[in-house]
Amino acid sequence: MRFFDAEQLRTFVTVVESGSLSAAAPKLFLSPSSVSDQLRKLEERAGVTLLTRGKKGVAPTASGVRLIEYARSILSLNEMALADLRDQTLDGELRLAVTDYFRPQEIAMILRHLRDRYTQLKLHVTVMKSAAIEAEAERDTFDIGLSMRLVPTRGAAPAKAGGRGAVVLRRETLSWVAAPDVAMFPAETLPLVLLPETCSMHQFVVQLLTRRKRAFEIAHSASGVPGLNLALEAGLGVSCLNASAISPGAQALDGATAARWKLPALPAAEFYLLGPRRGESEFIGQARQALAERF
Template identity: 65%
Template structure:
């Protein structure tokens, strides 16, 4: 009787998520050859090719896509069984506030993974601006906040949330971006596409340009990152985004154009979980730990 091995399924899911064997190997704490061998054995057991491999990496075949959904559920159920036996199952309701710049193309998948891992956890998610999340540190608007921190005037990181550091999940470089070829056509004041002026990234960009005395104008103000992507892709101007927030139809501005426009090099942003509040429920602390593992 043929059965599916959990370790092989875990390797398969990790490769599919990472996009290549080389990227998956360190996540699995295996050599690339060991990853390849596990995939070979899984394909032999399945009787069909599960991945296509090429210069662009590895991608699931149609059969692999079908198995991927089963594999995620099997692995989640296996982990849930262990958690239940050990008394670690998360059961309850919780409100999460996430900055809209945090890996917008991946956040849905990460939340799905969290739901599969903790199916009894009822999570209410609000995607909003970092300034709103920081201001809510001492309010009851949400239980856990995931915010973004940008460099301060002195070159250090703005503390955010009234000086509280929190748990840093990820650091990403900032980049000047526009639709392909759009920045090359700029000849007057720099047309900026930004979120409203309550957005910390808006404030950072404007302050940076003012300090360098670079002419600029707000060409378009978007209500959220999704709208900002659409405006950029439509060629309405130039913006500044963290790496994971650079969406389809938008690209980094090349070095020659950056030099012509006199745009400065940009620093790194930090994404962090706000720390525990005094007297918060034990469930909130457990979910914060789970989020740190899931989102890192």
């Protein structure tokens, strides 16, 4: 009897959740050609076509839909068995604060994986502004904070950001973003779509454009990233977003388009887990390590 290969299943699940081979490749630390090769081998083993490929990415076939839940269960049981043998199970309540710019299209699926992986973990998640997460770092508002900072592309992040022991999770490009029909017609006064003034991204964008003497107005203020994306898709203006926060209905402006809009270059966005507090429990430390591996 032939069995499924766990790494091929992991690749399949990641591709389905990412929507394309190119988007899944960096998450798997593989080249797109290696991802394609693993999927080909999985389909040969299954004896059926699992994915349809098109210009907009990939989608599971009927057989792929049937396999995806089995694949998730197999991978989850695999991880649970290994963690149990190593006494790495998490049993307790954890309060997690997450910046609203962190992978908003994927965060629900990530949390579901955590639930499936650590069945005894009671996770309480609060979406907060990065500035608020930093400000509350030494208080008892949450146990672990996942925040964002802006990093010059040629330099390193400030050493103090996140405290000693901060764990960098990922770095993403930052782009000017708009709906396709808006991007085609540059405006003399830039219509900005931003979060409220308390948002560090709002403050950064306003200060940057003011320094560059680029005329702008706040065309729309959204309460969170999902609402901001809806405003962009509705054509209400231009915003600044990290790569994983851009919704399918909006697009990053390429260099030529940004130049026509007279928009300045942007730094990178870096996501990280805040370092441990003094006197932090062993459970919180283990949870931070598990989150770093999962996120």
